Amino acid sequence: MRKSSHIIPYFLLCSSLLCFYSARAESFIGVNYGIVADNLPPPEATAKLLQSTSIEKVRLYGTDPGIIKALANTGIGIVIGAANGDIPALASDPEFAGNWVGSNVVAHYPASKIIVVTVGNEVMLSTDQNLVSQLLPAMQNVQNALNAASLGGKIKVSTVHAMAVLSQSDPPSSGAFNPKNGDTMKALLEFHKANGSPFMINPYPFFAYQGDSRPETLSFCLFQPNPGRVDSGTGIKYMNMFDAQVDAVHSALKAMGFKDTEIVVAETGWPYKGDSNELGTSMDNAKAYNGNLINHLRSMVGTPLMPGKSVDTYIFALYDENLKPGPGSERAFGLFKPDLSMTYDVGLSKSTQSPAPSPDIPAPLAAPPAPITVTPAPTTPVVPLIPAPTIPTAPIIPVTPMNPTPRPAAGIRSIAISCRPPRSLVLILVMILAFTLEEVLED
Structure with a gap:
């Protein structure tokens, strides 16, 4: 007869493994938490909201102590940022860097789980060459200050780039950094x-x-079924723009001799409304992009050049920021409203357990796919006003390359196919193993 005293420990083991599996499964999903607004909920309410979701990481654009303290003891990873205006002092004065780290990191860590310090935002695109040249010394001084506080191996130092740091991205395999910043970029990569x-x-x-408002481009950008686009350099067929853009960055890193450098997506998102000349800004498209992106990340398929691992991705944004300047879309990226309700559901809530759009397989091609075009974000895209696009049935036509310019700081199912076993299967397999061991021990 089976000894029941052995069963409880095995159930605990199974439960622990399942919890670990679940936690690891969502560790790559983050969100940007901007505060250029006058109607946001208190940081404590936001912390509770985040705990009710599967969001594991939050990127801040500054070092608001109220927010950092509110996130203490939640287990949520925090990215904090030093402003571009702080770079000259951080670069020239190690003591200033030490005080900055002491006030904004040491004072909160480890209760507040700070994981990355970003020094500046899209600095490499600045017209101020002095600022560009000061970026690396500032990062080095912050790193030295963290090392002095015995946090160098626990908290990373980085900076955030726009896609326009690439001078070439079409096709992804030809990705390359702008040669005018070649020496500075190489030095930054040596630091990483x-x-x-x-x-x-x-x-x-x-x-x-x-920059390319054809219907087939919309489906390609939204992870919706589409004929795909082939990288002429590798023959790889891409099924979505996100993978193509990330792989273009990977190719640029590889071309510089840094193919093993980890890539983190610091921002990506889709606005649910915008000005009349901003094509594609709709609730359905925002829900499709973010929902299918989350589904794609959860599938763990990775990108064609980096398979089997989802990059850490911070979705823009947690809330709308009603005081941000620029076109209407800049104030319409929020996943949640100030009253903490969802703007639309993309499957992040733990309580509702609403799934992201389920995987789907693209239909067979009727004709060879067109070459891929991967474009960095434009600052203020000017495009003609045309009717909202629909998903095409005709074969895809050639893509016109788009000029790279910087950006200042309802959905059809995703094509991603999950390679990860269901949680229930993991639990069953662990339980079978446990009871098999039980039999062996009894014999």
């Missing part, structure tokens, strides 16, 4: 390699669609 820190980038398929 030496410290094991990530290269952080802001890919926005939404802005690529603004």
Whole structure:
């Protein structure tokens, strides 16, 4: 007869393994938490909201102590940022860097789980060459200050780039950094390699669609069924713009000799409304992009050049920021409203357990797919006003390359196919193993 005293420990083991599996499964989903608004809920309410979701990481654009303290003891990873205006002092004065780290990191860690310090935002695109040249010394001084506080191996130092740091991205395999910043970029990449820190980038398929508003481009950007686009350099067929943009960055890193540098998507998202000349801004498209992106990340298929691993991705944004300047879309990226209700459901809530759009397989091609075009985000795209696009039935036509320019700081099912076993299967397999061991022990 089976000894029941052995069963309880095995059930605990199974439960622990399942919890670990579940936690790991969502560790790559983050969100941007901007505060350029006058109607946001208190940080404590936001912390509770985040705990009710599967969001594991939050990126802040500054070092608001109220927010950092509110996130203490939640287990949520926090990215904090030093502003572009702080870079000259951080670069020239190690004591200033030490005080900055002491006030904004040491004072909160480890209760507040700070994981990355970003120094500046899209600095490499600045017209101020002095600022560009000061970026690396500022990062080095912050790193030295973290090392002095015995946090160098626990908290990484990075900076955030726009896609326009690439001078070439079409096709993805030809990805290359702008040669005018070649020496500075190489030095930055040496810093990342030496410290094991990530290269952080802001890919926005939404802005690529603004530059090429054909219906087939919309489906390609939204992870919806489409004929796909072939990289002429590798023969790889891409099924969505997000993978193509991330792989273009990977190719650029590889071309510089840093193919093992980790890539983190610091921002990506889709606005649910915008000005009349901003094509593709709708609730359905925002829900499709973010929902299918989350589904794609959860599938763990990775990208064609980096298979089997989802990059850490921070979705823009947690809330709308009603005081941000620029076109209407800049104030309409929020996943949640100030009253903490969802703007639309993309399957992040733990309580509702609403799934992201389920995987689907693209239909067979009727004709060879067109070459791929991957475009960095434009600052203020100017495109003609045309009727909202619909998914085409005709074969895809050639893509006109789009000029790279920087961006300042209802859905058809996703084509991603999950390679990860269901949680229930994992539990069953572990339980079978446990009871098999039980039999062996009894014999």
